[in-house]
Amino acid sequence: MGTPALLVEGLSYAYGRGAFALKDVSLAVEAGSFTALLGPNGAGKTTLFALVTRLFESPGGTIRIGGIDLRLDPARALARMGVVFQQPTLDLDLTVRQNLLYFAALHGIPRRTAEARARESLERLGMAERIGETVRALNGGHRRRVELARALLHEPALLVLDEPTVGLDVPARRAIVEHVHALCRERGIAVLWATHLIDEIGDGDRVVVIHRGRVRAAGPVAEVVSGTGADSLVESFNRLTAKEAA
Amino acid sequence: MTAFAHCARALGGIVGREVLRFVHQRERFLSALVRPLLWLFVFAAGFRAALGIAITPPYETYIPYEVYIVPGLAGMVQLFNGMQSSLSMVYDREMGSMRMLLVSPLPRWFLLTAKLLAGTAVSILQVYAFLAVAWVYGVQAPPLGYVAVLPALVVSGLMLGALGMLLSSAIRQLENFAGVMNFVIFPTFFLSTALYPLWKMQEAGELLYFLCTVNPFSQAVELIRFALYLDVNLPALGWTVLALAVFLGGAVYGYNPARGFLARKAGGE
Structure with a gap:
């Protein structure tokens, strides 16, 4: 396997002096892979996006885009990345x-x-x-x-999308989800897709489950499901995000 | 592609977008024009009788109050525009298009400066529209003055835009901005040479005189006033450029990703 399109290692972030929004997060997105960043609201997905797109920087951890360190060479790193923010930006x-x-x-x-x-x-x-x-x-x-x-x-070699289907009706959602999956397959683009909607994730995708700022599980959907001893991704997601409440 | 070509294209894109947006927002243009015209037609007309202006440079004769106030109102147009573009930055950022700008593969200081130039370009269009109406009304500077004033307007527009940008990086929420309009725009405007010459202020009190003198907006207004009458006010130019450097430096610092100012804002979402 070559250099990952996106490599995040040991990333932590806290807003002001508050609690950690992200704690020691590591993940990789390979070329041609659709990786879903799955987490409930407030899990830290948007913070991770803001760091990956360099809206702000974290003193802890590294982010590499196509092997280029985002902090050391932001212009070259950002040039390789396409972004769709959660809020409309047109x-x-x-x-x-x-x-x-x-x-x-x-x-x-x-x-x-x-x-x-x-x-x-x-x-x-x-x-x-x-x-x-x-x-x-x-x-x-x-x-x-x-x-x-x-x-x-x-x-771009990497496309990052932060809950891109928020506010869309079902057909429009499906169209966007399918199109982005096709981009991965046909053009080898690496995709990081943040969502809290499990039905947007296909069986062949990879998933990173994030909860309360930490990565709880990561890998191909089937592995994550079997790793939690569940029958479906919905069930394993519920288990992964319920643990702490118990 | 060279870095220079990239920057030139990006600058063209940023200025072009701002001008396009300006063309589409007719109400914004109208209010930018009506505000100084109210001051000129109503305030200045009423004030003319109350206030005599002695001969002060760059004027060579006694002048009616309307003539005195026009450069100050040109400055006011730019002051409002500078605050409004930073208001739109706060608003833009919430709407996301500021994010779009900041994730562009260019140095952040360049993006902010380009944004500043774009706002200045719009403010200059507004000022010329105002000067045109003032001309028809009878306040006429030497024809060449309208050319000479352009570089002055660039410097003053950049300085006031940079002030707005600095404020936008220091204010946490949009709601607070209305307060800043009151606490920044009005004191800046009234404690300046826009409405009264300095010596008049000195008669009123030393403290007011001092505040008017150190106000960068006074310097910008004097820069515009002298340029419009084909004269150069070097101290005013120097102070305005210095203020521009300080405000712009502060704004670039404020928007530094490592400082996490955007983070604190985003944290409120």
Whole structure:
């Protein structure tokens, strides 16, 4: 196995002087793997995302993206990563095209290449004919697709998504989940997908269960299920996250 | 791709986005224009009788109060814009597009400076719109002054934008920002040379005089005033640039990921 697309080692984080939001978290996401970061609300998923995307830094632990240390060489590391945040991040008053070109400019992609890639990635998501519309005119599912298309414009090796299906209806959710799985299979993109919804995780995926800032289990879905002596991922998730309450 | 080309494209993208957003937000433009015009048409017109302005540089003759107040109002446009763009940064950050900007593969100081330039570009559009209306109203500077004022507006706009950015990094929540508007904008505006010349303030009291003198906004207003009348106020330029350096340095420090300021904000979510 080559260098993991994302490697997190011994990562801890505390907000201010409060309790640890993350404690000694380690995980790896390999190329072509769909890894679900599964945890209840408040488990530390969003904190982990903020650290992986360098919104803030932690003095404890390391994060490597494609082998590049995020703290030592943030620009090169960030250039290899596509991000879909939990909150919407599109400019509602601008068109889909303007939103995508703005992002391309931030990544230094020349205008002509950016235009071509924007069209191509929208086409893949069935959004090509909406390119001239303002984002405000799109529904939630379509806005998410635009954000996904945008996150792929610079052809990243790693795609990280923080609960990307929040607020979407069932068909829109399924479309996004399926599309991202296809990206892993067909283009070898490594995906880290944070969620608290177990039905978004396929049998062939990997899962990292996080609870109260700690990794409780990690590996292929089947291994995690058998490791907890459960029959299904739902059951093993319940066991893993219930222990402390007992 | 060279780093320079990347930075140039990113800068173009950031400024372009801000201008596009500005074009789409007609109410914002309108209120940016109406505010100084109210001061000019109503306040200055009423005040003209009450306040005589002696001959002070850069003016060479007695001037009506409307003429005196215009550079100060141009400064006010930029002051409001600087605070509003930082308000939009706090708002943006909550909405996520600030995050999008900060995860770009460029140094953070560059991203913040580019954002500052973008806000300044918008403020300059607003100022020229205001100066155009003032011209029609009869407050007319030498034609070349409208060219000479551009670099002054760039420096003052950057300085006031940097002040707003510094504040946005120091304020924890959006709700507190309204307070800052009152506690920052109004004192900054009133304790300056925007409405009254310094000597007038000296008559009113030494403390007020002192506060007006050290207020960076006074320096910015004087810089604009002199440039508009084809004169250079070197001390004002120096102080404005110094204030810009201090505020920008503070803002870059405030947004430093290791400092975890964003973390504390995110922690409130």
